Amino acid sequence: MKKTTFFASVILAVLCAVCALPACSKQVNYCDYISESRTDIFVYRDDATEIKIHCSKKEQPFSADGYKGEMCDLVEIYVSLAKNPQELEVQVEGLGGEMNYQAVTRQYYLSLTAAAFNKSGVEVALTADGKQQTYTALSVKDGKVMSCEKAVECVAEYASELFEGMTSNGLFDGEIFVRLLYDEGCYYYVGVCNKEKHVTAFLIDGERGKVIAKKEIQG
Numbered sequence: 001m002k003k004t005t006f007f008a009s010v011i012l013a014v015l016c017a018v019c020a021l022p023a024c025s026k027q028v029n030y031c032d033y034i035s036e037s038r039t040d041i042f043v044y045r046d047d048a049t050e051i052k053i054h055c056s057k058k059e060q061p062f063s064a065d066g067y068k069g070e071m072c073d074l075v076e077i078y079v080s081l082a083k084n085p086q087e088l089e090v091q092v093e094g095l096g097g098e099m100n101y102q103a104v105t106r107q108y109y110l111s112l113t114a115a116a117f118n119k120s121g122v123e124v125a126l127t128a129d130g131k132q133q134t135y136t137a138l139s140v141k142d143g144k145v146m147s148c149e150k151a152v153e154c155v156a157e158y159a160s161e162l163f164e165g166m167t168s169n170g171l172f173d174g175e176i177f178v179r180l181l182y183d184e185g186c187y188y189y190v191g192v193c194n195k196e197k198h199v200t201a202f203l204i205d206g207e208r209g210k211v212i213a214k215k216e217i218q219g
Contacts, residue, residue: 030156030163033172035059035068037148038179039116042137044124048082051124051137053092055116056179066195068175073115077124079108085128092124092137093117140182144207148178151188154209155202162192162200180206187212 035058042053054076059069077090079099088108090096099108121138146154156163166173177191177199186206193199199217204210 028167028170028172030172030176031149031152033068033174033176034148034152034178035071035175036062036177036179039148041140041180041182042117042122043140043182044135044137049126049135050078050080051126051135052078053117053122053124053137054078064175064177064191064193064199065197066174066193072113075112075114075116077110077112079126080106081108081128087129089127090124091127093122096125140186141180145180145186146188146206146209148180148188151178151190151204151206151209152176154204155190155192155211158211159192159200159202159214166192166194191217 036056037058038054038056040055042051042055044051054074056074056076057071058074060072061069063069075092075095077092077096077099079088079090081088084101088099088101090099090108090110095112095114097110097112099110101107102109119139121136124135124137126133126135163172174192174194177189177193179189181187181189181203188204188206190202190204191199192201197218201215201217202211203213205212
């Protein structure tokens with residue numbers, strides 16, 4: 001009788017564990033909550049000219065409010081020149097237009113609704129006051145640089161308490177920004193924004209995924 005009771009208890013425990021498995025195994029894909037991802041950067045630089053091209057997917061309109069909006073493709077072009085012309089036009093892979101001068105940053109800027117360039121280099125034509133010159137801007141990424149999605153996974157593992165604290169009933173209560181950065185090497189900025197517009201920002205190595213710095217930002 002005792003043996004029967006023992007086996008019944010074991011079977012009941014196993015059944016309870018099996019029933020609990022679906023709830024425990026349900027994991028959140030934090031990449032589904034990315035509202036901005038800068039996936040590539042193209043750069044050209046010489047003594048007189050600097051060209052930077054950022055390729056991203058970003059919610060429009062962009063707002064750091066903890067909610068992911070509708071995403072769209074975005075290409076942003078930045079040009080710095082030793083001598084500024086009255087007018088500057090840019091063409092990149094058949095896309096472009098007249099650039100706007102930004103006095104604060106002392107550079108020209110143009111944003112385009114266009115998909116990222118799936119190549120290692122792009123041709124850039126600059127027309128300054130009617131005179132055109134062509135340059136080749138190269139991607140800063142190589143086979144060793146991780147993706148935006150992998151960068152988020154690295155941060156989610158490092159800051160597991162933060163992510164778990166913002167997760168309830170299989171849903172993540174916030175949005176995530178992930179931007180490729182370049183400064184003689186590739187890095188990622190990963191920002192985790194809650195509904196109170198508070199951002200916990202991380203800077204990580206673009207190849208190893210190691211967290212270099214962390215900062216709290218109140219929106």
